[in-house]
Amino acid sequence: MLNRSIVKLAIPVAIGALALTACGSDDGDSNGGGGGGGGTTYKIAYQGPLSGDNVALGENMQNGIQLAINEANESGDYDFTVEYVATDDRGVEGQATAAAQLVIDDEDVIAAIGPAFSGPAEVAAPLYGEAGVLAVSSSATNPTLTEQGFPTFLRAVPNDFAQGAGMAQFLAAQDGVEKVILVDNVTPYGEGLAEVAEASLTELGLEVERSSVPVDTPDYSGAARTVVQSGADALVYAGYYQTAGPFAASLKDAGFDGIAVSGDGTNDMQFLSLAGAASEGWYLTCPCTDATADEATADFAERYQSAFNQPPGTYSAESYDVAQMIISAIAELGAEANRDSLYEAVATGSYEGLTKTFSFDENGEFTNDAIFMYQVQGDDIAYLGPIEELTGG
Amino acid sequence: MSLQDFWDVFVLGVVLGSLYAVIAIGYTLVYGVLQLLNFAHSEVFMSGGFGGLIVLTVVVPAADPSGIQSAGYVLLGMLAGAALGGGVAYGLERVAYRPLRRRGAPRLVFLITAIGASFFIYNLAGKIFGRNASRMPSMYENKTLFTLFGAPINVTQALVVVSAVLMLILVDFVVNRTKLGSGIRAVAQDPEVASLMGVNIDKVVSRTFVLGGLMGGVAGFLYGTTTQVWYTMGFLPGITAFAAAVLGGIGNVRGAMLGGMVLGVVEAMTVEIWGDAWRYVGAFAVLVAVLMFRPTGILGERVARTA
Numbered sequence: 177m178l179n180r181s182i183v184k185l186a187i188p189v190a191i192g193a194l195a196l197t198a199c200g201s202d203d204g205d206s207n208g209g210g211g212g213g214g215g216t217t218y219k220i221a222y223q224g225p226l227s228g229d230n231v232a233l234g235e236n237m238q239n240g241i242q243l244a245i246n247e248a249n250e251s252g253d254y255d256f257t258v259e260y261v262a263t264d265d266r267g268v269e270g271q272a273t274a275a276a277q278l279v280i281d282d283e284d285v286i287a288a289i290g291p292a293f294s295g296p297a298e299v300a301a302p303l304y305g306e307a308g309v310l311a312v313s314s315s316a317t318n319p320t321l322t323e324q325g326f327p328t329f330l331r332a333v334p335n336d337f338a339q340g341a342g343m344a345q346f347l348a349a350q351d352g353v354e355k356v357i358l359v360d361n362v363t364p365y366g367e368g369l370a371e372v373a374e375a376s377l378t379e380l381g382l383e384v385e386r387s388s389v390p391v392d393t394p395d396y397s398g399a400a401r402t403v404v405q406s407g408a409d410a411l412v413y414a415g416y417y418q419t420a421g422p423f424a425a426s427l428k429d430a431g432f433d434g435i436a437v438s439g440d441g442t443n444d445m446q447f448l449s450l451a452g453a454a455s456e457g458w459y460l461t462c463p464c465t466d467a468t469a470d471e472a473t474a475d476f477a478e479r480y481q482s483a484f485n486q487p488p489g490t491y492s493a494e495s496y497d498v499a500q501m502i503i504s505a506i507a508e509l510g511a512e513a514n515r516d517s518l519y520e521a522v523a524t525g526s527y528e529g530l531t532k533t534f535s536f537d538e539n540g541e542f543t544n545d546a547i548f549m550y551q552v553q554g555d556d557i558a559y560l561g562p563i564e565e566l567t568g569g
Numbered sequence: 570m571s572l573q574d575f576w577d578v579f580v581l582g583v584v585l586g587s588l589y590a591v592i593a594i595g596y597t598l599v600y601g602v603l604q605l606l607n608f609a610h611s612e613v614f615m616s617g618g619f620g621g622l623i624v625l626t627v628v629v630p631a632a633d634p635s636g637i638q639s640a641g642y643v644l645l646g647m648l649a650g651a652a653l654g655g656g657v658a659y660g661l662e663r664v665a666y667r668p669l670r671r672r673g674a675p676r677l678v679f680l681i682t683a684i685g686a687s688f689f690i691y692n693l694a695g696k697i698f699g700r701n702a703s704r705m706p707s708m709y710e711n712k713t714l715f716t717l718f719g720a721p722i723n724v725t726q727a728l729v730v731v732s733a734v735l736m737l738i739l740v741d742f743v744v745n746r747t748k749l750g751s752g753i754r755a756v757a758q759d760p761e762v763a764s765l766m767g768v769n770i771d772k773v774v775s776r777t778f779v780l781g782g783l784m785g786g787v788a789g790f791l792y793g794t795t796t797q798v799w800y801t802m803g804f805l806p807g808i809t810a811f812a813a814a815v816l817g818g819i820g821n822v823r824g825a826m827l828g829g830m831v832l833g834v835v836e837a838m839t840v841e842i843w844g845d846a847w848r849y850v851g852a853f854a855v856l857v858a859v860l861m862f863r864p865t866g867i868l869g870e871r872v873a874r875t876a
Contacts, residue, residue, distance in 0.1 A: 227695070227700050229701075231700045362846060387844060387845075388845060394802065394806065395796060397585075397795075397837075398840035398841060398845060401578070402841075402844075422796045429723055449704060450703075451704070
């Protein structure tokens, strides 16, 4: 029999230890800044997943921001220096408070880019608000974020209403799609996206079934079975690439042959390497444009490639734009630049970036809602174009 | 749930359960000889996944392998998984536990060491291999092999169950029929008397870890084949397999096998009926219910002394 006293001690010890791991590892390699400028130094922070399961998405953005900061410092156009600070929330709520606090406590930080994910954004946005630090997320797409009155939070990306509605519009335009099964990953991102897609699909007259698979589920055989048994012609997976990989593989094994659609959380090359051949034909939406396929960002894509030895990923170009937007706002404010004035300037201003024009409504919501469609073809994620154009709507 | 659904889901459960059973062996063997809850065993399992992944990344499987080639890749992956799993388990015993045993450390210290070793190993794996998951290179075409009561069985599922059953038979044989097995049983019953009778306790303990590690390593490789390989992959299967060992009766090898199978099938049924969000609820409800009426597990614990 298990020694009682050991078990009594073991449980709190195990729980305490688990809580401790959660605080671990911050591989913050902040090698931004340097060179040029002079005078005042402003720090721009980035909060996102720099370790953990979704690190690839976090690094895409980090690289975009670093490139913007390095270019600004090297350009000699500004009489101040910008320094990059990274804070790692692993993309999970539990780490968001600590990650944001690190940024807020550093008085040289004038603005933060992020939090990258919706869950951490919901936790950290009130903290940034209290401290008066501008927090611009270039990727947190859960619609409710801008409905909660966070004082300094801006969203520089169309929300899930736009993405979910885009998916619905796309599926309704496909031949033979009558029933759609929606699978979410039980995160604010997944549930938000699925709810919006459900509402839009129902509105367009399609039958909808919902199912949920928690994000840390290791085994997708049961979920794949549910999808096949539902008899749906199409699947919408509202989750991240980390789990979309094994899910796609299980779906293939279970014999699912319908249309599969997922959102920006899956729109990453990691999805292809995790799912292998099973990812073929998956449609992936994104509020992000393809930096390498789009003419406006071709030059950026080259500079990114030469700096990081890889092509820009999801949200790299958008994060670059957001960083440039903040830097140019600082430049315009000149000596007046502080946390408060910067928020006002960015929130009410309009900035013409490489990818799109950035402007925000009174809730901090982005005022531009174009969604783009991609598809996995062979070893690549091919850019199909804006959904509006694809569906002729 | 129709009868056909039942069989389909039963198959998924048995596949999952055979993996749990093989991992549970590692917990139960070590508990048997040391009364130690080796929470770092989940990392032994994870190492096995990486072992297979590394070898199969070096030996790139052919795009369209013949039957013999496929079998070769699978065997290679298993051996690599077993080697790394066994190696990590051996190192764990030598570095983390043996010094404590020498000093006669209290049992709580062992437990905390186990948790610390677990954190160390998986974070090290994260540093070395990165935090992103990797897919096991495909070694064969995962087609349906045959149907059992109308439920289709694919290559991966057959591979997992057949290898697990073979390993379970092997472990059972080793524990009950070999000299090492009698050593393990002797140390489990009474280490002092066993050492007076000429059993080299250090050797037996070390080999017990390695035996559990070999099994855990192969299980890690097989599990990696069914999903993917990543640095925290050991956590959930490890906890579940530990529960399986307790369910069957910790210290009892056959109990661990039975416990693993039961939890796997209950888990699959729960997912089918209530959805994935309830995955672990069903399994752990069964665990609690069984322990309420049989505190020593289904088959009863086999350790002679009450620690």
